[in-house]
Amino acid sequence: MNKRYLLIFLTVCLLFSCLSGCRMLKKEKIDLVVSSEDIYVKKVDNLAEDFIMGMDASCVISLENSGVKYYDYQGKEADVYKVLAQSGINYIRVRIWNDPFDENGNGYGGGNCDLSNAIEIGKRASKYGLKLIVNFHYSDFWADPGKQQTPKAWENMNIEDKSQALYLYTKDCLIRLRQAGIDVGMVQLGNETNGAMTGESIWKNIIYHLMSSGAKAVREIFPEALIAVHFTNPENSSSYQDYAKKLDYYDLDYDVFASSYYPFWHGSLDNLAAILSEIATKYNKQVMVMETSYPYTAEDSDFSGNTITESSYVTKNYPYSLQGQVNAIVDIIDTIANKTVNGIGICYWEGTWISVGQQSYQQNSFLWEKYGSGWASSYAADYDPDDAGRYYGGCAVDNQALFDSSGKPLESLKVFQLVRTGNEIALAADTIEDLHLSFDLNSAIILPDKVNAIMNDNSRREIDVIWQYEQIKLLDTSKPGKYTICGVADDLTAFCHISIVKKNYLLNPSFEEDRHKTAVPSGWQIDHNGRADQLYVEEKVSDSLSGTKHFHFWSKAPDSIEFSLQQTVTPLRKGCYDFSISIMGGDGGNTNIYAYVKIDGEVKYRESLTITVYNSWQTANIINIEYDGVSTIEVGIYVKCSGAGSGAWGKIDDASLTISEQGD
Ligand code: CA
DSSP: OOHHHHHHHHHHHHHHHHHTOSSOOOOOOOOOOOOOSSOOBOOOTTOOTTOEEEEEOOSHHHHHHTTOOOBOTTSOBOOHHHHHHHTTOOEEEEEEOSOOBOTTSOBOSTTOOOHHHHHHHHHHHHHTTOEEEEEEOOSSSOOBTTBOOOOGGGTTOOHHHHHHHHHHHHHHHHHHHHHTTOOEEEEEESSSOSSOBTTBOSHIIIIIIIIHHHHHHHHHHOTTSEEEEEEOOTTSTTHHHHHHHHHHHTTOOOSEEEEEOOTTTSOOHHHHHHHHHHHHHHHTOEEEEEEEOOOSOSOOSSSSOOSSOTTOSSOOSSOSSHHHHHHHHHHHHHHHHHSSTTEEEEEESOTTOOOSOSSOHHHHHHHHHHHOOSSBOGGGGTTSTTTHHHHOBSOSOGGGOSBOTTSOBOGGGGHHHHTTTOBOOOOOEEEEOOEEEEEETTOOOOOOSEEEEEETTSOEEEEEOEEOHHHHHTOOTTSOEEEEEEEEETTEEEEEEEEEEOOOOSSSTTSTTSOTTOSSOTTOEEEEOSOOSEEEEEEOGGGOSSSSEEEEEEESSTTOEEEEEEEEEOSOOSEEEEEEEEEEEEOOSSEEEEEEEEETTEEEEEEEEOOOSTTOOEEEEEEEEEEOSSSOEEEEEEEEEOOOTTOEEEEEEEEEEEEOGGGO
């Protein structure tokens, strides 16, 4: 071979080896989990072998640097990516930020997810046969509907230069992933790009210039990979159709229209299936859930508050338990596999993000700062002053992980494999709903002999309970007070929260007698102008002052909340009475809210109230109401709000009319 031919031969070899992966990584055999004694898993039919069971596991390296260890189901220390593969995960998603470091090299946090982090994760994933979903945020830190900042290096570039920079950057990253022998199955152009990306907010710039440049680079380096776009808030009607239309109009070359779907925020699964199916059919695209998660506990484990807690203002269709987490995941898989046109899979978000320590906030904070293992470090303040700069800290999703705080896999992680075969253990109660009861002073305390159980298949049924009568005997019913009684139902602990109260002369005082969305609660009258968007009894424990229901109001338009909620009390003997009622809410704008007592149609007593923020209940106490035993007496609350932000909203609960001290 002469020199010239040798040169050509070597060039061809180099090109070939680059395109096919310079080093083919050796794959290890995986033993899949086959059963669980603890979790019920409904089999989902029609699951293709290549149905994507993804796991975003971007923070792992920073967590390991912070001292976190992961274990397998036998309790032995193990590579977390191997444990994921054993559990049925077949794709690992990893986010890439261009430059998540300040000028002194300190990481912004959230895993300090730069390209080298992705390469390290990709290599480990590939070893266990897991493909990679490369998630370019095209920012130096978190990109979501709230922020889509330009990388520092691309600031002040015009759109043409920025597009070229994005093309070269994408290409460089992908070449390096390819050279490392990583099996890239999908590349995502931007993250939750609801109307903005890389500092741009004009669709032509986002799609025609930026996304298209990214797509071109993907096709050149990983022609076999799928190209995905990713949006969120599927519950907002028609927004997804608009995004899909824009992508089509600017002729983006992509394969997968992906959505985030967090069950507690993002509307119903039927809605998700409907809007994704419409896009899949109309534009001939594949669709998937790119991010999802669900809590297995309401408890925090890293001294840094979580996004979802017991008092969060969210939809809770499943209990916060291992089984609740499993059922949430199964329903999403079933929806994408069987109810959605061209559904190719789901990806769980950061199921490996756990606490870096059990000792103290200070100790964890030191690790978050040093290794970037919290959601943001203080060093992110320069780049993201309004959010990370103010609220930096630890992990807000450790209660939604699929590993416990010591790194052991939860039984719920097995769902990704067991959903293919089913794991139908005996039907049993998973959680018991708390009871809330109220008794008049000096009355006999008799508790129901059944409680509501949420079963492991997510069905509801009443089951027998045995209360601790020793606890009930100790109750002092001679004066107002609150107590909690424990019981046992199907081996689970049941709780009954008891309030001992003065006799309340109001009917249905806590709105517990009505069904969800009853417009006029029984016993009450409503007087309103008909313009409020929502005005009804709502069933939601977390938003109720007591019990499970309250009276709810909301209106998006300004100046549209005005109503009174009142009750005519009859019969009532002559005496002296106290009236109270509670309210919480927000975004009220200018408000005029007061509790009142009318005697013979005339307001004789009133007390003003305000609404401030979520869960800040205000109570009006009108005392010593003199009543002659003959006149008409009406008690109620008047609410008028001009609205601010996304509109005034509020909750009213726990009205009472009791005999006052003077009247005893
Ligand atoms: Ca936390």
